[in-house]
Amino acid sequence: AQKVTQAQTEISVVEKEDVTLDCVYETRDTTYYLFWYKQPPSGELVFLIRRNSFDEQNEISGRYSWNFQKSTSSFNFTITASQVVDSAVYFCALSDRTNTGNQFYFGTGTSLTVIP
Amino acid sequence: GAVVSQHPSWVICKSGTSVKIECRSLDFQATTMFWYRQFPKQSLMLMATSNEGSKATYEQGVEKDKFLINHASLTLSTLTVTSAHPEDSSFYICSARPTGTGYSPLHFGNGTRLTVT
Numbered sequence: 001a002q003k004v005t006q007a008q009t010e011i012s013v014v015e016k017e018d019v020t021l022d023c024v025y026e027t028r029d030t031t032y033y034l035f036w037y038k039q040p041p042s043g044e045l046v047f048l049i050r051r052n053s054f055d056e057q058n059e060i061s062g063r064y065s066w067n068f069q070k071s072t073s074s075f076n077f078t079i080t081a082s083q084v085v086d087s088a089v090y091f092c093a094l095s096d097r098t099n100t101g102n103q104f105y106f107g108t109g110t111s112l113t114v115i116p
Numbered sequence: 117g118a119v120v121s122q123h124p125s126w127v128i129c130k131s132g133t134s135v136k137i138e139c140r141s142l143d144f145q146a147t148t149m150f151w152y153r154q155f156p157k158q159s160l161m162l163m164a165t166s167n168e169g170s171k172a173t174y175e176q177g178v179e180k181d182k183f184l185i186n187h188a189s190l191t192l193s194t195l196t197v198t199s200a201h202p203e204d205s206s207f208y209i210c211s212a213r214p215t216g217t218g219y220s221p222l223h224f225g226n227g228t229r230l231t232v233t
Contacts, residue, residue, distance in 0.1 A: 033219045035221055037224075042226070043207060043209075043226060043227040043229070044224060044225070044226040044227060045160075045209065045211075045224035045227075047221040047222075047223065047224075050219075050220075050221050052219070091159065091160070095219055103162070104150075104162070104222060106159045106160045107159065108158065108159045109158075109159050111157070
């Protein structure tokens, strides 16, 4: 069965600190995609990144970086030098070939608060 | 590109009335759209998959007569909460991806906050 676990419910950091959000997933499929979305207090969901199961290369985009490790079924997200605007709920999600890839399995989210 | 517009952003209605929420893909066609529900401080729960030209597919436990879904065109899906009750108060979010793009990211609307009094 598919499952996404975000063990950290809430995290608070002081501005400029680095923070890592954990994501562990389960799937029996060998072809799948992993995503991170950001949900600021306004409510909309903002797409951040997509990785496929065949590409374990880590990715960096500005202050954001992602570490994908198939050996541990993890797809962790690090924000470097955090800013107040990073305060939001972050969701990790998995999509595999079940239901032709239409089904997104979301984690329970990690609420990040960056304190000025 | 790939903008999803959801309307209204918030609505307050009286118990027993019905509320319609619209979800439009503004710059792409979407054969399939998805409706999620989110309770405070919780994750997104998939309610149903809206299919253009055919019936929606509802997740287990979601009342299809309560949450009517109509996918009238390739750019519009509507969710109608019928005979709303206070327990239907929630944040409803629609999402879509361009038709034929497989595992591409879902693009989400801004959500509708429904309050039933």
